Amino acid sequence: MAQFTDRHGVTHPLPAPEEEALVRADDRAHVFHSWSAQALIDPMPVAAGEGSTFWDYQGNAYLDFSSQLVNLNLGHQHPDLVAAIQQQAGRLATIQPALANDVRGELARLISEVAGDGFEKVFFTNGGADANEYAVRMARQTTGRRKVLSMYRSYHGSTSTAISLTGDPRRWANEVSDAGAVRFFGPYAYRSAFRSESEEQEGERALAHLEQTVQLEGPSTIAAIIIESVVGTNGVLAPPPGYLQGVRELCDRYGIVYIADEVMVGFGRVGEWFGFQAYGGRPDLITFAKGVNSGYVPLGGVVISDRIAAHFDEVSFPGGLTYSGHPLACAAGVATFEVFRRDGILERVRDLGERIVEPTLRGWAETHPSVGEVRGRGLFWAVELVRNRETREPLVPFNAAGADAAPMAAFAAAAKKAGVWPFVHFNRTHIAPPLVITEEELVRGLSVIDEALTVADGYTV
Numbered sequence: 001m002a003q004f005t006d007r008h009g010v011t012h013p014l015p016a017p018e019e020e021a022l023v024r025a026d027d028r029a030h031v032f033h034s035w036s037a038q039a040l041i042d043p044m045p046v047a048a049g050e051g052s053t054f055w056d057y058q059g060n061a062y063l064d065f066s067s068q069l070v071n072l073n074l075g076h077q078h079p080d081l082v083a084a085i086q087q088q089a090g091r092l093a094t095i096q097p098a099l100a101n102d103v104r105g106e107l108a109r110l111i112s113e114v115a116g117d118g119f120e121k122v123f124f125t126n127g128g129a130d131a132n133e134y135a136v137r138m139a140r141q142t143t144g145r146r147k148v149l150s151m152y153r154s155y156h157g158s159t160s161t162a163i164s165l166t167g168d169p170r171r172w173a174n175e176v177s178d179a180g181a182v183r184f185f186g187p188y189a190y191r192s193a194f195r196s197e198s199e200e201q202e203g204e205r206a207l208a209h210l211e212q213t214v215q216l217e218g219p220s221t222i223a224a225i226i227i228e229s230v231v232g233t234n235g236v237l238a239p240p241p242g243y244l245q246g247v248r249e250l251c252d253r254y255g256i257v258y259i260a261d262e263v264m265v266g267f268g269r270v271g272e273w274f275g276f277q278a279y280g281g282r283p284d285l286i287t288f289a290k291g292v293n294s295g296y297v298p299l300g301g302v303v304i305s306d307r308i309a310a311h312f313d314e315v316s317f318p319g320g321l322t323y324s325g326h327p328l329a330c331a332a333g334v335a336t337f338e339v340f341r342r343d344g345i346l347e348r349v350r351d352l353g354e355r356i357v358e359p360t361l362r363g364w365a366e367t368h369p370s371v372g373e374v375r376g377r378g379l380f381w382a383v384e385l386v387r388n389r390e391t392r393e394p395l396v397p398f399n400a401a402g403a404d405a406a407p408m409a410a411f412a413a414a415a416k417k418a419g420v421w422p423f424v425h426f427n428r429t430h431i432a433p434p435l436v437i438t439e440e441e442l443v444r445g446l447s448v449i450d451e452a453l454t455v456a457d458g459y460t461v
Helices: 018-030 079-091 102-115 128-143 160-165 169-174 199-217 243-254 306-311 327-343 345-367 402-417 439-457
Strands: 003-005 011-013 046-050 053-056 061-064 119-125 147-151 181-184 222-228 257-261 285-288 300-305 371-377 380-388 423-425 428-431
Touching: 061 439, 079 327, 102 119, 102 300, 102 327, 119 128, 119 306, 128 147, 128 160, 128 222, 128 257, 128 285, 128 300, 128 306, 147 160, 147 199, 160 169, 160 181, 181 199, 199 222, 199 243, 222 243, 243 257, 300 306, 327 345, 345 371, 345 380, 345 439, 380 402, 380 439, 402 423, 402 428, 402 439, 428 439
Parallel strands: 147 181, 147 222, 222 257, 257 285
Antiparallel strands: 003 011, 046 053, 053 061, 119 300, 285 300, 371 380, 380 428, 423 428
16 A cells, blocks of 8 residues: 655555545546546546645655645645644634634734734635635725726636736636726736836836826726736746836826735745735735635635725625635634744745755756746746747747647656656746745755756757
8 A cells, every 4th residue: 555754754554546546537527627628637636745745546746846726835734724724613613704703803913914004904705816806896996997907917816807807818718707807018028028128127118008008098997906916827927126116106196906916926925925025016905815824725815905994984895705704714824824933934935945946946047948037036936948048939839738838748747757746837837835845855846847857958949
């Protein structure tokens, strides 16, 4: 029987390999998967997870270099989060949101404290998409306007307004759910839409473009601008110096609400509680999910500035969810804060990012002809792969699928064969392991990715 060894060196049995066939059969017969042609997929059954590793039924171990969907910030089966959920379930498993609850209130207070002065209220949702939906609703209610501006390279969720605001190709099959969505080009110096020659120039020109978009759309029609503080799935694109401050100034000038989508980078991913705190610029609304409790129980929310919260002091907010601030989810969230502070998670993320990840990835840019650019911060990095460094032609075309995506598929297969589960999107691999990854695991995983890049090198010209 296959086994796995946990972080304490204790060996545990995995389910019998023959059980894998039943898991696979039930999945293929009855589970309808997201973003997939159902007959063309065959998901790998997972038997167990612990720390930064998960195992299949054959006992093969995979270092989780994607933190699943960049949500498992405290790793698989963190004992403090598991215990918090168990204790809460034994005392009060659920309660409707119209009634007060101790862990819900405590978590709201903890979140508002790290958001900074001027943020006292939190509205809880079930995840990131509905957090963005409700942030937009708040902006529209307080401004009396309809339009919302978002970047082309973005992902804000798959519900109706959230998918309309999304810029990447997942939007295409779902248009038009919300006719008030308007898109603009965000800063991306490596593939500049503005022919910029520096980060500073990229920031300036991107801001000028955004202001022109505001003027052409009509400032009096625009309720909000929503921006991922660091663009996540679509490239780990950090804002140039001064960009988020410039967005803040534009919003103030035209009476527009600034929404910071922190669903992916919030709660430590770049070494700060929220990503905008690393780059400046103060939003009016902050959306979060994923890392708030590592997804152990679904949870998201909106941190609301005092100015916007005050609008609803005497005006009823038109929205709500049955499971808003679910006690089991909030208990895991409170435990997350305790772990972060006890174990110095923010500090270790900054340390590992600066001391291990950045110099390693900079080295890849020198040694691998397929590496066009590396960029990131903390434990959130992108390695952009190209066929030709001079022309910057992507290793695979934009939105590639099937045979067109073969070079990236080959790279990913090489990493998985060597025991690392990578995050791959278009022509990039992202480095996004759990924030609790050990230094030894991090170095080992990076070494596997380094070797897998030689497969990508074989496609360069």
